[in-house]
Amino acid sequence: MIHQPTKNCNNSKSIVIIGNGVAGITCARNIRKSCNAPITVISAETDHHFSRTALMYIYMGHMRYEDTKPYEDSFWKKNRINLLNRFVTHIDSAKKQISFSNGEYLNYEILVLALGSKPNKFGWPGQDLKGVQGLYSYQDLQLIEENTKQVKHAVVVGGGLIGVEMVEMLKSRNISVTFLVREKNFWNIVLPAEEAKIIENHINEHHVDLRLDTELREIISDENGRVKAILTSKGDVINCEFVGLTVGVSPNIDFVKGSKINTDRGILVDEHFETNIKDIYAIGDCAQFINPINGRRPIEQVWYTGRMHGETLAHALAKCEKIAYNPGHWFNSAKFFDIEYQTYGDVPSKLPENLSSFYWEHARGQICLRIVFEKSSQKFVGLNVLGIRMRHVILDKWLTEERSIEYVIENLSLANFDPEFCEKHEKEIRITFNNNQFNITKGI
Template structure:
C-alpha cells in the first residue's frame, strides 16, 4: 500500500489527508511538531482572549482521525533524504515514504532588528507562540507591536483584552497600506484609535533595548522616540518555514518552488499551502498565497493528483475577509491599494464612519473588477457570478440587494448607495428588489 506522508497538520496538509482518504485506501501519516491535532490557526487570538479554549479550535473531534485511518505523528522533522525517501526526526526512528507532501506553513518575519531575539520579543503564528505570549503577557503593562497587517491588529486586540497598553508602529503612511486604498485604511485607523490603541503611522522600529535581566524594556522608533514596554510583537508578515529544506536537492526560493500541480522538482515530492511558491502563479494571484481557503483549494487539487487524477490548482475569482476589532471586512475580486490606469472607482461611506463599500471597475467597459466592503456583509456567490459573467458596475448596483448578506432587520443602505452613484455619475440606476430566484441561480451555478 502506498504510504503518503504529510509534514504539517495545518489546513493545507489536513485537506490533502482528508481528500486522499475520501478517494482511496492509501496509508496516510500526518506529522506535526506543533500540536497533536489539527486546529484552526486563525482562532489562536480567541483562545488568548477567552472566547474559546484550544479544544474549540479543533474542527474535528479527536476520534475523527482514527475513524478515517489518518495516522498522526507528533515529531520534528530535521532532515529529508529525498533519494532514499526517508524522513529523519529529532528523536526516534526514520520514516519511509512513497509520496511526500510538504505543508510546513510559515514563520514570522524578522528583519534583523537589533534586539529582535530578546526575552519578551516574539511573533505570533504557532501554538507555541501563543503559549509564549501567555507567559510574556504576565510581565507586561505596555506593549509595542511592529508591523501594520492582519496579525498586528489581531495582536493589538488580544493584548487590549488583558488591559495591556498597546503602541502600534506601522511603517506605511496608512494602516495595511499595501493592501487597502486610502479611505478604507483611514476608516480602520479611526477604529483602531477608537479602541485606545496608540497608532503610529509612518513610524519604523529602530532598536529594541533590554533591561538588566535581558528582557525587553523599551523600543526606539525611527523618530528617535523611546517607548517603554515589556512586550514587543513582531508582526511584519510571515515567510515560508523552509529553513530545514535549504541546501537539499529541493528547489526553493522564498518558498518551495512548485508548478500549478503542486509538484516540486523532485518526483513524488509536493508542496502545498503557505510554503508553496508557484513558478507561474494563477492569473492575478501572487506566487505565495498565505490564506486559509487557498490552502484548502490547493489541498483538494493535490489530493486528486495523488489519487491518479492529475489536477491543476485553478482558483476562481479572488476573495478574502478579515475582522478589524469590531469591523468586518470582505473583498471580492481585486481592489488594489493604488488604482490602476484603466480603472475607475466608486466609494460610499456611511455617516457613522464604520461602514463602507468600494467598487472598482474598468473605465472603458464599466466591467466590475472588485469590491471592498466594511460593516456590510455581501454574498460570495453573487459576486462570483457577476465576475464570471463580466457584469458591469451598473448591473452590480442595480442588483445589489441580491448580494446583501446582513442579518435580518439590519438597516439596508442600497438605495442610499445607488443614489450617491447616480448623483456622481449622472446615471439613473434603479435598484431592483431582492430576488431569491436570482440568488439561487448564483448559488447553484
C-alpha cells in the first residue's frame, strides 16, 4: 500500500536506518505510513527482514526461512523503502556519512541505529575453537547447521531463554546435551524458586543432563582446532563435539565506539531516542536509556520493546512531533520445551519486604500461578504463569487500574486465553486462595 504524507510531514530529509530487525523495520514502515521521505535500510545479515525468534524452528524443521519473512519481497519496492546489503564500518557524524567495508560510503540527513545484539563471550580458553558458537543471527543458524553435523554430544552454557531454545534444537536432532547453569536454581535472577523448580524438572524429563551451580572453565581442543571436551568449575571433563554459548547478549556497537556518539554498554539515548549527536538516534537492543523509564532496565532486549521503540521514533520523524517513550507495564513470554511462560508487571525472584505473593501449583506440576501484591494496600503488582495462557489486555488493564489481589482472583477467568475445552483451574485457584487468605494477605 502506498501512503500519502501528512500535512506537517518531515518529507524532505533522507532517513538511513542501520539494522533490519524488528526495531529498524517497524520504524521504516511507520515512517512510510505518513511520510514520503527517502528511506534506506541497511543490513549485512540478510536481504530482507525476518522473524529472529523463529530461527530455532527453521533448524528444527518446523519452518523454512521463507516462512519467517512477514512481508513479500516485493513489499519494499512498492512502499519505496530501499534495502541495501552492506556492512557498515564507520560513522562520520561531521560529514553525515557512513562507510562500508567495500570502500563505498553513503550520505544521510537522519540516521537511525538499530544495530541489535551479539552473543556474549567472557574470555574462556578455547571460546573461538571450531564447533563453538552462540545463536543470534541468520549466519549463526547457518553455522550451527554446519557445526552440528554428525555431532553426538553437545554442551550448552548459560541458563536463560536462548539456552533452553538451543537445548531443544539439539534434542530435536537426537543430540544428547549437557546443560551448564551457573545459578543454583534455573534462571533464578528472573524466576522465583518454585517456578524455577518446575522448569528444572521439565528439562530433566526431556533427558537433558542439567548441571546447576556449574560454570565453564575451559574449552579443550583436538589436534585439528575443534572442540573435543570442556572443563567445568567442579573439575569435570565432559567430552563433546559442539559447545553452544548462550550466556546472554550485549549491544552490537563495536564500530560505533570509534565515533563521537556517546556509548556505555549500549548507545546512550534520552526518552526520545536521541543520542548526543544531532539527527542520530538509536533504538532496539543497542539503545541504552540515560534515565531508565518507570523503573525499567536501561537496556531491554525484548521483541515487543524493539517494536515500540520503532513506532515511537517513527512518529517523531514523520510528523515532526516528539513523544517520549512510554513502554507501560512490563510483560514477556517464552516457552520451555512444552511449558509456556508469561509474566506481567513486577514479579521479583526474591520478594522485598513490602511485597507478598500468592502461589498455586497444580498437583501434577508444569502448571502454576503466582500473583504478587503490596502487603499494605493489597494492590496487584505482578503475575507469573506457567502452563496457562492469559490475556495481555486484561492483565495490563488490571495493573493500570491498581486492582486488589482479591479482585484478580475473583475475575481470573476473564483473563484466561486457553483454547476451548482446555482444563480450567480458576475454581481450584480461588478455593486455595480463600482457604489461605488470612496468611496470604498478611504475608505470612
